[in-house]
Amino acid sequence: MSYSKLTRFSEIGKKIIAVGRNYSEHAAELGNAVPSKPIIFLKPTSSYVKSGQAIKIPNGCSSLHHEVELGIVIDQKGCDIPESKAMDYVGGYVLALDMTARDFQDEAKKKGHPWSLAKGFDTSCPIGNFISKESLADPGNAHLWLKVNDTMKQDGNTKDMIFSIPYLISYISGYFTLEPGDLILTGTPSGVGPVTQGDVIKAGLDGISELEFKVEQK
Numbered sequence: 001m002s003y004s005k006l007t008r009f010s011e012i013g014k015k016i017i018a019v020g021r022n023y024s025e026h027a028a029e030l031g032n033a034v035p036s037k038p039i040i041f042l043k044p045t046s047s048y049v050k051s052g053q054a055i056k057i058p059n060g061c062s063s064l065h066h067e068v069e070l071g072i073v074i075d076q077k078g079c080d081i082p083e084s085k086a087m088d089y090v091g092g093y094v095l096a097l098d099m100t101a102r103d104f105q106d107e108a109k110k111k112g113h114p115w116s117l118a119k120g121f122d123t124s125c126p127i128g129n130f131i132s133k134e135s136l137a138d139p140g141n142a143h144l145w146l147k148v149n150d151t152m153k154q155d156g157n158t159k160d161m162i163f164s165i166p167y168l169i170s171y172i173s174g175y176f177t178l179e180p181g182d183l184i185l186t187g188t189p190s191g192v193g194p195v196t197q198g199d200v201i202k203a204g205l206d207g208i209s210e211l212e213f214k215v216e217q218k
């Protein structure tokens, strides 16, 4: 199955595997250590939202944070994929936000609880349009940025990832069978911060993809 014609987000829909703290400046800004192996968590597919819909602040959340990330769309089934073959499993990319209820996450971290609510609530995975593999020649050197109400907040480059895209695909596929339509979120660069009702988030990847979402109270 080829995802080169994939344009509807409902077709990206198997599972969302996210990587945490994959940029050292972001790990540092939240007072976390740089990980020695990838930190992996899952977001449900019910968290997807597409341009035109709103990001909804979840019930009881007082600190909703933006995190802009490069998403990798998988288009072949595979497990235990060697790093040298990893890019063969990539069908394309999406610009994505890993919206995070930071207050829920802080509480979960303190108590040793899972991050599922903090990271997986409805609308926590806004995505832009599908980006073909050909149009992003070097995903390991791509500029990604995010503005809140036209003020630049995140301005990073995927070259600063701690674990590379091929390494992540290989590592993740050692535990989860990757399937066509799976999305891997590769972590966020520094500059994360809160958004509130009425804010407008804009984000972009190189000159290739842009997205815009309004924030609303649920």
Ligand SMILES: O=C([O-])CC(=O)C(=O)O
Pocket: 018, 019, 020, 021, 022, 023, 026, 030, 067, 098, 100, 105, 186, 187, 188
């Ligand atoms: O919540 C966090 O800091 C972990 C994470 O998703 C990221 O680094 O992208």
Ligand SMILES: [Mg+2]
Pocket: 018, 019, 020, 067, 069, 098, 187, 188
């Ligand atoms: Mg993230």
